[in-house]
Amino acid sequence: MTTHVGLTARAFGMEKMFLPVIDGKVRDTLTDVTDRFGGDFSVEEEKDWRGLMKGWNGDVIHLTMYGSDIDEFFSEHEVENPLIVVGSQKVPRDVYELADFNVSVGNQPHSEVAALAVFMDRFNNRTIYKIESGDMTVLPSDSGKRVLDHSEVPSAKECFEFARERGMDNGLLAHSLSVLEKALHLQSEHGGNLRLIIAGALLHDIGRTVTHGVDHGIEGSKMIEEKGWTEELQKIVERHIGGGITKKEAEKAGLPARSYVPENIEEKMICHADNTAGGRERFEYQIHRTEEEGHHESADRMKKLASEFEEDL
Numbered sequence: 280m281t282t283h284v285g286l287t288a289r290a291f292g293m294e295k296m297f298l299p300v301i302d303g304k305v306r307d308t309l310t311d312v313t314d315r316f317g318g319d320f321s322v323e324e325e326k327d328w329r330g331l332m333k334g335w336n337g338d339v340i341h342l343t344m345y346g347s348d349i350d351e352f353f354s355e356h357e358v359e360n361p362l363i364v365v366g367s368q369k370v371p372r373d374v375y376e377l378a379d380f381n382v383s384v385g386n387q388p389h390s391e392v393a394a395l396a397v398f399m400d401r402f403n404n405r406t407i408y409k410i411e412s413g414d415m416t417v418l419p420s421d422s423g424k425r426v427l428d429h430s431e432v433p434s435a436k437e438c439f440e441f442a443r444e445r446g447m448d449n450g451l452l453a454h455s456l457s458v459l460e461k462a463l464h465l466q467s468e469h470g471g472n473l474r475l476i477i478a479g480a481l482l483h484d485i486g487r488t489v490t491h492g493v494d495h496g497i498e499g500s501k502m503i504e505e506k507g508w509t510e511e512l513q514k515i516v517e518r519h520i521g522g523g524i525t526k527k528e529a530e531k532a533g534l535p536a537r538s539y540v541p542e543n544i545e546e547k548m549i550c551h552a553d554n555t556a557g558g559r560e561r562f563e564y565q566i567h568r569t570e571e572e573g574h575h576e577s578a579d580r581m582k583k584l585a586s587e588f589e590e591d592l
Contacts, residue, residue, distance in 0.1 A: 289320040291399035292408030297325040317413025332377040346381030365391040431509035438481035461552040479515035522580025
């Protein structure tokens, strides 16, 4: 239970956990998670918890079933630099007296973990704290497991070196930088994994060093795979063409029979950035050319994708 309280505190953006007695297993688990998934969370021993509560420079908030209603509390108070106190079993009377506020997260029995999570959710205004600095990142997904190992995502420098090594010319590189600029703007507004988006923007057209055909996405994906880089990046490269290519369209074009339609936010973002990096004129040209070639469904997908990110296209 103590470990899960610590994990919840870290995930919701708290910096430190104080324990009257350090449990080695708890500390080791929390340190390991922080090392792998990022952030700056630590565990400290504090035997004088009374002194800690008395001297805290901020709001001391005790979460208890017997406190004031959480909704009323947040409607009446602006919380500053909180020290959140949760206790198991019988809590000493001193805790109630030393706390600035005793807050009840419901008046039914449940766990300290639930109380802390609900309180921090309200404190963060229902925005879960996001940590980007770890070696591992769990990416949002409607279905399936998406875990990104950052060591398998090339840095911008590695992307440039790989592009030059494969013979990418200045024109194609300039286009990739334009896509990167657009993608960074989109990412700042809509989110998505920044490291993955940077690599995807710089390498989305790496397959054009082999072919300028509709299969350049597939060829680029193979090159990414050969380098041992993450499958997430491979899919961005493979699925960036037009508004994506359906399995039926792929079969007609002589491509391996599977869907090449972008699915997650990073894939969609690079696909859209590629279509719009030159501004409205480029996007309108792309739509016109796609429709002239008879790919009306693809043009519709491009328009729909654009509507997910921008209202004025």
